[in-house]
Amino acid sequence: MLRLTKRSEYGLMALAYLGSRAAEFCSVREMAEDMAVPARLLAEVLKDLARAELINSQRGPNGGYQFAKDPTHFTIFDIVEILEGEVQFTNCAPGLTCTRESSCTIHGAISKVAEQVKGVLDGFTLAHLTPGHPDHMMSAATAAKSLQV
């Protein structure tokens, strides 16, 4: 539980993939094959990322997707929001769903938690995911870039 969706996972993988390929246009078919993920679903995800203008799309033969100018400063938080909708740790945030916010004794702490979780997601950028980039984090043992919370 408290799991990232496949959409986010595939999206992050795709962005890392495109980042390491720099300028070229890559088709969904090519990417899906290399990444070993379902092509149709990856396509949906890439459409969303293109709509959000993180990547450029090009139709027709030799078309595909390409990194936009420099999206490496986008954070994991941004990607998750684009692909899963607004990140709401509880139902109290926009005051809509919860009717007992005024008397809730845990609201204070909970919103602190939510804030920090968002902080974590915002502390990682695409640069951290992109192989070849100086900030890339390879498997388990990597210099800990601690967050500031």
Added chain:
Amino acid sequence: MLRLTKRSEYGLMALAYLGSRAAEFCSVREMAEDMAVPARLLAEVLKDLARAELINSQRGPNGGYQFAKDPTHFTIFDIVEILEGEVQFTNCAPGLTCTRESSCTIHGAISKVAEQVKGVLDGFTLAHLTPGHPDHMMSAATAAKSLQV
């Protein structure tokens, strides 16, 4: 998305409630009424917390639930794990579901994120949620208007 479930939310609220009531046994009906949450569901949650021995249960008239000795050092992470099952930020953790962990370029960063998110949840204890406790975190909105019992 990336939302806490109601089970966790109700569980945390219930624990905060019990914490501020110290020694007494409180029945589900009483708690549900004061907290304005569905009684039957709250009951299910409390059962789980009792099974995990964070709270004591007592059947029969004047029975109910009560804080166990001193669970204030339990963290939000613990509660969420009890009520939602193991917290898995992605599917790679126990090596079961994911078949491409070896070639995954984002695995390093993603597991760092997961680790830090868990760290956040582990950084808050029941003490932070319990009104009256010196470590309690009040929200601006709730300052004076805590539920009276």
Added chain:
DNA sequence: TTAATTTAGCACCGACTTGGTGCTTTTAAA
């Protein structure tokens, strides 16, 4: 022009999860 390749849009489905309820049994106090 025509055909092929590729993204865009959008609806849809099956499986699982979540929030919530019903009902019966057990425990314990009055």
Added chain:
DNA sequence: TTTAAAAGCACCAAGTCGGTGCTAAATTAA
């Protein structure tokens, strides 16, 4: 014995998630 309460367990409706089908539009190559 009656009554208040938790324990256990099954069940349901609605939503989410992973994934697919299908058609249309754009671009390139012949």
